[in-house]
Structures are given as C-alpha cells and as structure tokens.
Amino acid sequence: MKIGEISKRAKIPVETVRYYEKIGLLPEPDRSASGYRSYRPAHLDRLLFIKRCRNLDMAQDEIRELIRLAENPEADCSGVDALLARHLHHVRERRQELASLEKTLEHLQRACSEGRTVRECGILDGLTTELEVLETSDKHNHVPGTHGQGHS
Incomplete structure (x- = not known):
C-alpha cells in the first residue's frame, strides 16, 4: 500500500508516517520502480502500535525501547x-x-x-x-x- 493508504488506515497524517520513518520508529518500506513507498501490513501494525503508545503519552524513546523489547518475544517481560x-x-x-x-x-x-x-x-x-x-x-x-x- 502507498503512504496515503497507510496514513488513512492508521488515521495518522502522512507527514507523521514520514517522521516515524525518519527517526527510526517505523522501518523504511520498499520502494516501487517509480520510487513510491510500498508499505506492508507489518508497517500498519507498527504504526497502530506507535499510535496506541502515543495515546498513552509515551515518549519516542519509550516507544523505541518497547519495540526493541518486543523484537525478542521469548525474553522475560x-x-x-x-x-x-x-x-x-x-x-x-x-x-x-x-x-x-x-x-x-x-x-x-x-x-x-x-x-x-x-x-x-x-x-x-x-x-x-x-x-x-x-x-x-x-x-x-x-x-x-x-x-x-x-x-x-
């Protein structure tokens, strides 16, 4: 899906999606031959996770740490x-x-x-x-x- 679609589905402005990519909270998507970003369902899941964390007033570093911890699902919580x-x-x-x-x-x-x-x-x-x-x-x-x- 393109950036406009993921933005709409996550109910997050396009500029915010780009910002999360820039600061490393959202992995960079693949690019089509014409240079358009191509997002996968995993990107949408990550955006929704970030959005929920922001709704709890978590800071970017806290979200980054939660993402890091989530990447090791077998570890102690x-x-x-x-x-x-x-x-x-x-x-x-x-x-x-x-x-x-x-x-x-x-x-x-x-x-x-x-x-x-x-x-x-x-x-x-x-x-x-x-x-x-x-x-x-x-x-x-x-x-x-x-x-x-x-x-x-």
Missing part, C-alpha cells in the same frame, strides 16, 4: 514492566504538577476584577511577579510526550 512502571510514575508526577498549576492559575484569576485597565490587571501583575519563582523552580516540563525514560 520484566523490562516491559519496568518501563511501564517508570511511565506510570511520571504520569503521577505530572498529575501533581498539573494540580499545582491549576491552583496557581486559579490564584491568578482571583487577582483580576472588573473595571480595571490592562496596566492594573492583577493577572499580568501576578505573572510578572511570579515569573521569577517559576524560572528558578525545578519543575519538569509539563508538555505531553517530552519526558525521557530516565525519569524515575
């Missing part, structure tokens, strides 16, 4: 379990960070009252004041999918 345990720990940490973020945003929102100018805005003042605190804090990045497997 303790490596898979350990990876999932690390990921779960990270998710729990992020949940706590998001709860703290929510409280900070609620506090900032309470700082605003109607009838003020932008210059008098309590939210902007709070962001300016708290910026120093945020810059010096040792928080992990809260952007989904940006954590590495090294966090425990």
Whole structure:
C-alpha cells in the first residue's frame, strides 16, 4: 500500500508516517520502480502500535525501547514492566504538577476584577511577579510526550 493508504488506515497524517520513518520508529518500506513507498501490513501494525503508545503519552524513546523489547518475544517481560512502571510514575508526577498549576492559575484569576485597565490587571501583575519563582523552580516540563525514560 502507498503512504496515503497507510496514513488513512492508521488515521495518522502522512507527514507523521514520514517522521516515524525518519527517526527510526517505523522501518523504511520498499520502494516501487517509480520510487513510491510500498508499505506492508507489518508497517500498519507498527504504526497502530506507535499510535496506541502515543495515546498513552509515551515518549519516542519509550516507544523505541518497547519495540526493541518486543523484537525478542521469548525474553522475560520484566523490562516491559519496568518501563511501564517508570511511565506510570511520571504520569503521577505530572498529575501533581498539573494540580499545582491549576491552583496557581486559579490564584491568578482571583487577582483580576472588573473595571480595571490592562496596566492594573492583577493577572499580568501576578505573572510578572511570579515569573521569577517559576524560572528558578525545578519543575519538569509539563508538555505531553517530552519526558525521557530516565525519569524515575
């Protein structure tokens, strides 16, 4: 199947399919005589696996490690379990960070009252004041999918 078809079947944009190839999560497909990529059912299976992992907010390195572990089906699955345990720990940490973020945003929102100018805005003042605190804090990045497997 061509890239458009596998993209449609996996419900993943064509650009993402190419990206997964580029970073080595998806093996390069064969090429037809005219140069078009020719994907096999195994490519679709891999794309769906990657998609499920991304839906669980797993990072590329975690997915790469799971793929590596899956390539040895007779091995002990303790490596898979350990990876999932690390990921779960990270998710729990992020949940706590998001709860703290929510409280900070609620506090900032309470700082605003109607009838003020932008210059008098309590939210902007709070962001300016708290910026120093945020810059010096040792928080992990809260952007989904940006954590590495090294966090425990």
